[in-house]
Amino acid sequence: MSHEPTPPAPPARGDALYHPHRTLRRLAGPLFGVACFVATLTGVVVLSVLLGSVIARVLQGAPGHAWYDVTGNVRRLFAFLAEVIGRKQSSDPLAAGFKMGVIGSLWLLGLVAVFAIPVGVGAAVFLEEYAPAGRLKRIIQTNIANLAGVPSIVYGILGLALFVRAFGFKALALGPSLWAGSLTLSLLILPVIVIATQEALRTVPPSLRQAALALGATRWQMVRDHVLPAALPGILTGTILGLSRAIGETAPLLMVGAAGSILRAPKGPSDRYTALPVEIYNYAKEADARFQTVAAAGILLLLILLLSMNATAIVIRNRYARQRSS
C-alpha cells in the first residue's frame, strides 16, 4: 500500500488570522445603533419632560379642569400667565407676579441691544475686513475665543467691581442700576455676536468685495453697501441668539445688584431694577410650595419670550434668503 501524500488542507476557515466573529459583529452593530439613538432621544425627552412638568406645575395654580380638557386647560394656562404678568412682587404666593421683572428684562434687552450690537458687529467687521493678517488679529481672535468660555459669574464679578463700584471712585460708580446691568450683559454676549457676525461675513463671496473695490468704492463703502447687506441674515440670527442668552442670564445680574424687591418700574437707565430670571430665582428658593407654581409660571413666560425671539430670527433669515434669491 502506497501512501499518497494528503492533499494540503483548504486554507481559509481554520486560519489563525481569520476570525470573522460573524454573530458578534452582526449583533454589535444594531445594538450600538439603538444605544446611539436612545442617547440622542434623551435630549428630546428631557425637553418634553421639562416643558410638561413646568406646565403641569403652572396648572396646579389654576385648577378646576380635568387633564384631558385640553382647550380649557390652555385657556386657563394663558389666563394664569396674564394674571401673573400683571402682579407685582409679593410675599403672598397668591398675589405674587412678575410685572417688574418683565419690565426690567425688556429694559435690559433694549439697552443691551444698543450697546452690544454696534460694538460686536464693529469688532467682527474690523477682524474680517480691516485687520491685516498677523499677530494683532491672532491675539484678538484668540482672546474672543477665550472670552466665550469665561463663566457668566466672572462677568458678574467684573461688572460688580468695574461698573457698580468703579473701584471705589464714587463719581464714576453706576450703582446697582440698569446701566451696570446692561453693560455687564453686553460684555457677556459680545463674543457670541462677534463670532456669529464673523461667520456671516465669511460667507460673503470675495468677488462681491473685489467688484465694489474695482469700481472705486472705498473700503467702508464696500462694507456698508455690499458686504453688510449680504451678511445681514446671518448677523441678525447671531445677534438675536446673543440677546436671548442675555435675557436668560441670572448669575451676573445677581452680582451687579438686580434687587429682589422692586415695586416701582424703572423710569430711566439709572434706576434700580429687577429682571425676570432673578424673580424666578427668588420665588424658586422660597420654602412655601405655592411659590413653586409662581416660579413655574415665570419660567413659562421666559421660555415664551425666548421662543418668540428665536422664531423672529428664523423668520427674518427666511425672508431675507427668499428676497436675495429672487
Add this chain to the structure above:
Amino acid sequence: MTTAPTTTPAAPPEDPHWAGPSRFLALQEHAVTAFLFVCAAITVLTTAGIVLVLSVETLEFFHVSKVGVFDFLFGTVLRPEGDPPLFGVLPLAWGTFVVAAGSSVIALPIGLLSAIYLSEYAPRRLRAVLKPALELLAGIPTIVYGYLALLLVTPVLKAVFEPLGLQVETFNALSACVVVGVMIIPMVSSLSEDVLSAVPRGLREAAYGLGATKFEVSTRVVLPAGLSGVVASFILAVSRAIGETMAVVLAAGMRPQITLNPLTQIETMTTYIVAVTGGEASYGSPKYLSLFAVGMSLFAVTLTLNVLSGLVLRRYREVYH
C-alpha cells in the same frame, strides 16, 4: 480675509469726469477704521478688565484677611464667620469637582453617542429635526434647569433612595450633577458632531470596502479620526460644568463640606460667590473680598481648560486633503 487690494485707484491725469480724490471720503475712512478698531479693542479690554479686577481684589483679600496663599489654597475648612475666620478653598473645590465629575459621567457618554448617531446613523430628515431640538436644549436658561432639579429631580431621588434607608436632603449634590449633566449634553453632542461629520467620506468608504460593518466604521475609523474634536468638546463641557452657577445654586445648596455622600448639600465656587453677594457682608470685609479670590480660582481653572481644549483641537487634528 479678502484679497482685495489696499490702494485706492489713482486718478487719471486729465479726465473731466474725475473730481479728484474726496477729502470727505478719506476722512470717513479713517474715522470708521478707528471706530472699528475701538470695537475690537473692547473685547481685549474686557479680558484685561477681568484679569485686573480679579488680581487687584484678590491681593486686597490676602492683604486684609491676613490669610496666607497656602492656607487659602490648601485649607480644608471654610468658615468666614468663625473666629478666627477660616478661608480654605478646598471644600469649594471639592464641591465643584463633584458636580463636574458627576455631570461628565452623565453627559460625556450620552453626548458622544448622540453625536455618532447624528453623524453616522440618522436619516437626513430625522437629523434635520433632532439637531435643532438639541440646539434648543442648549438655549434654555440655566435657571430653568435649577428649577427642574428642585421640582423634579430631587423628588425622584427621594422616592428612589428613601425606601432604601438613605437620607436625601432637599438640596443635594446628585440632583445638581443630573441637571448640569443634562445641560451640557448638547454642548458635547453638537461640537463632536461637527467634527465627526467633517471626517471625509473616502475614509468611511474605504473601510466599508474592506468589509467593515457600520459599527466598526463608526468606532474604529470615524471616531479616531475625529478624536481631537471629541476630546476638545469634552474639555469644554467640563469647563462649562465648573462655571455653571444658577442650576447648582438651586440644586446643590450652600454648605461647604468635603464629603463623599452625594445626597447631602455641598457648595461650589460659583455658589459661594453668589452667596457672598446675596449676603450681608460689607464691602471691604475679608468675607466680601474672598469672593474675588474664589472668582480668581474659578477663572484660572476654566481658562486653563478652555486653552487646553483649543490646543488639543489644533495640535492633534488629523488634516485631510
